[in-house]
Amino acid sequence: MTSPALSFERSDALFRRAQQIIAGGTTQGKAPDTLLPGEYPIYADHGRGAQLWDVDGNRFLDWILAYGIIVLGYCDPDVDAAAIREIRQGFAFPLTRPVQNELAELLVQTIPCAEMVHFFKTGSDTTTAAVRLARIVTGRQKVVRWGYHGWHDWCCLREPGIPKAVREDVLTFRYNDLDSLEDLLARHGDRVACVIMMPLEIEPPAPGFLQGVKELAQRHGALFILDEMRSGFHLALGGAQEHYGVIPDLATFSKALSNGYAMSVLTGRRELMRRLDETYVSSTFFTDAIPMAAAVATIDKLRRTQAIPHLWRIGQGLLDGLNRLAAHTGVAAEAVGVAPMPFLTFTDSDPEVRQTAKVVFYRETTRRGLLLHPNHHWFVCAAHTDRELQRTLEICGDAFETVKRELARGYRASVRPHTEVTVATGRAPAGPGGASK
Template sequence: MSKNTEVLLNRHDAVLVRGYMPHKNIFGMAGMGYPAFVQRAAGARFWDVDGNAYLDYILGFGPIVLGYDDPAVCNAIADQMARGTVYGLAHPKELDVAELLVEVIPRAEMVGFFLGGSAATSGAVRLSRAYTGRDKVIVCGYHGWHDWARPGDVGVPQPVSALTLAVAYGDLDALEDCLKQHDNQVACVVMETIQAGGPPEGFLQGCVDVAHAHGAVCVFDETKVGFRVAMGGAGEYYGVTPDMATYGKACCNGYAGSFIAGKREILASKACRKAWMTATAHGDPLSLTAIEVVVRELQRRDGIAYQWKIGNRLIEGVNAACEAGGLSYRLIGIGPMPRPVMAESDRTRCLNMLRGCLARGYYLHPTHPMFLSLAHTEADIEDTIAAVGEAIAEARGNHR
């Protein structure tokens, strides 16, 4: 660990509340030899506080899809900033962007804007409860930090936790059993659409059907997946229509906006019209501007297909290099979201390989799903694959 990083980590605990950023796990990552503090970023790269550059495959945990300093976003944001960053009235851009999203997300009929993925998923739960008049929620995956999404966590009241039930991904029977057990009490099933290696055949449609059979709303949490696997996320990719879907992260290329999109029958119902979901900055013009540019640029540059292309090549190349080198590190899942896995027994060697990649300027994550951007070139991907091979060979050399 560099002196710079050590000094910053020491300052950290004195002034910052730990709980606000555990997912970044900077102490754990620094302990594994990863950089903990970033100084700046541009294109597909970031620079740490020691000036080392890395090709970034985590991209802010998903938001950066066009590239950090994408000129189309920067120019549009600069233009909007000069005209105001928050207003006390509605503005036409809300309608423009909502209409654009309804056009590009299959079968979405209405849209509501939020800030942050957690607020969007909470909005979907609030609306489902309002619509059904029921209190319980079945979750599957990670849906953010709000009370309903973190049952049993420190600081979450027990009566709130008791309203959230959880089921395992891919297990339709477990979902059906849970709905039966809590018959007429479940407002919605909130499903993180792509987990592990992706959904088993028919699973997502099954979730919708089973939820409906029990009078519950089916919400697809597309926070990580939207604008990557397809503009509308896994629902669009697998041809399944949920009642509502939530989006965040990549929709804004690094701005904080998020939104829900769904069926008019629910979202325009009398009960949902009354649900309180307002916040000072919901529908902020900077996020809306970013959404508009992200949609247009993904369309103009065939950005979804490009993420699939380079993501598939990364998976194929890294896995071949690891297999040839006798290492258990693998990328599983689907092209736009390669997910790393490794055998526990082989962890030390895999981490050595990843540190070798870091030393060469390639930031591959040990555990979290990774992401691609339109700023990653095909040459970047080939160089990454070569770096994996070199890092394996180097680690082997060191052991001789």
Template structure:
């Protein structure tokens, strides 16, 4: 079944981008959140007008089935009525109360019950806040400075991808190891273990851990007495209610949480062993916005919806249907492409044997999907949400058949 291409104008968004570049410094680095995967001449939406359920509408009125879902922060669907209602009710009692709220305590109690191994929790606003606090707590606990890390952990000095503005001596206190290379990490800890404050890692991004890899990381940290921190900003409350720890059966000493915990509302947390978390008495980590009523209300309402196994069976089922459909569509079009990633965080890889051609194929594919009302990122994995339907997935697969046909014509090895 062919999916009709839409008459798609981006004129309003293009004009708004020009205005933004003149006054909003964040647009100096990139022309919107999709720019990392597209070329200079590619057209793609930058500004959204509204988001509801599984869809977003840009400022030009184009409507898309959204597989970005706030880069994984939305798990129920955009503007979920239960979450929005809870936030609205909380705001009626004041957005930034001078004192603490009972909902802060009840959410900490809830995380201790829900997150494997958690004995205490601390709340912040962003994923970067959470990973940076975890590193600070481990440095205070171990009285060591060196951090071994893998994955994207945010924009703070110790882990920012771009070196500009960061003192070299700060960057020297962090080293990156290779995912799925247990031998390399073990060797590094044998050499430098006495200087290491913690190992912090995303337990998974796109490629799953090879059998035994996470177990080997856990064992190596135990051998040297080094805390293991899981950055579960993306995977927490998305893979399972207990996150990657539950899904992979590996316990971390600290876990960083955000995104899906509150269905897109700004709140994050560090949860874990009491012995490390009690270091909050000694480190600096305070902001009036860390105790805002909206984040606590949104997190409680989201976790209410995620209790039990049914929500996660549905998230995985939708993602599996998408991955299976993409595999069939690519095969039918004779395009060398394969689904990648876990079904709840799916992605696509092209295998032409030429990286430049693979990148061009991904851009062609995602642009073709945009024309058919499906929003994907060419350089970041995607997400399912509970507001998606089987019909949504079937429509995305139908669009992919036409998109693969465009790839087959435009990208020939």
């Protein structure tokens, strides 16, 4: 028995209107309706903890969490109270609020590589500033990167609109393959300003890999930069650099830093950070103190409540449970990723079977009230409870059973390339909706 479809009447009506007045219909790079057309909500009404309600009154247990910006749960009372206190002071002054210092001190204490910080608004702002700083410090132009770093020219996943010269200065290597980086640096090393990478996406780093990247980069006179947008405040309070014990020259953070309030930060060694003075990085909203107050409260609460070990425990329960259920039902699937950022891949060698399993699984789980992303790893938050984990596994178990039945009766979903999983190879995904958000 497949589950009855949900009604998205209001979402659909809003989206039809939006397509007439908003370019792309939504300001998100990936419209939710491309996740699995017709099966995902588009417009949110409200959220609490790990629960999200859409405008049609459907309730979901959310494991997407706006791509990892929510780490404590929606409407965290301590974080929201800090933000509201800041709002009540009056805001958007032509002066800086003292909370900026407070947050800077906290980050310097918390993040291993952080001797100085500079605040920005978005992840893309910060990765671009890191690259610019590396170019200033080294006097070199080329960039070696791995992973997703945002939408700015130097790292945009699609070519239209990007000058060829910009693209030609950016090179990529293969994850967990030091030889591919060594080969690249042997050919271009004396022109490379930095190696910038996500510490991981789904595949964890092999022992010594991140250290090896750092050594290779530095041996060739390039900076080693970790883009910790996702790993930060998820793997450890001090990010993947703390978890894996590899200290970069510079690092970029955003997302979970402020539990949903928009801000980002560049951190790193003092003598490098000081040289930001040689360029111009400024934006009207960079001094916005509301997210800074939220960030102080978020970090404080993450530290006080042992939330991060909770993310690991719940995430590991999800990974183990999914693997048990897949084995029990005989569906070719594997739970992958590190526990705070888990994911599920379908592994049958036949792409049609893989795609069908994926479509049926995500259709069933969404219809039963889970928000799981089919093309991007998921996130755990501190508000996910053991009961919610059990409920998730129950629904996933039923979804695996439905996958098995549908495959056995010969059903095949039409293969849509844009719903195939692509991890952060550094190359453009096959179409709208690749994994590398």
